[in-house]
Amino acid sequence: MPSPIRRLVAGVATLRPDDPALVAALGLSSRLEAELHLVHVAAGFAASGTHEEVLREVAESVAPGAMRTGRVHCRVLTGLRVLLDRRGHSDRPSAMTAGCERHCVSRRPA
Numbered sequence: 618m619p620s621p622i623r624r625l626v627a628g629v630a631t632l633r634p635d636d637p638a639l640v641a642a643l644g645l646s647s648r649l650e651a652e653l654h655l656v657h658v659a660a661g662f663a664a665s666g667t668h669e670e671v672l673r674e675v676a677e678s679v680a681p682g683a684m685r686t687g688r689v690h691c692r693v694l695t696g697l698r699v700l701l702d703r704r705g706h707s708d709r710p711s712a713m714t715a716g717c718e719r720h721c722v723s724r725r726p727a
Contacts, residue, residue: 622651629657632671634679643680646688657693668693 627642634640639655646653655676659668672691677684 622649624652624654625649626654626656629655629672632657632668632675634675636675639676640679643676643683643689647680647683651688653689655689655691657691659693659695 625642625646627638629636629639629642642653642655645651655672657668657672669691672693673684676689676691683689
């Protein structure tokens, strides 16, 4: 018998309720009762906390009650964090993994 899927990671392109990956990931996560990490890469250097709150609100509008399950986690990486992760830090996790595992570099380059 195959192992159940326990964790999903979905890249969300937009912070809008009609994002196809967002809708599909929330539906699949609900059906499988799997933990879901929603990851969005934001352009620029704005604080990701604001974008994370928007992503949580959008996820809740698409699937009411999803955020209260404790299985849906939202993470937004800024352009700076992605650049730092891709510049010579080969021993670090990829940008998507870094967002989910919170090992992302958050300082500006020298």
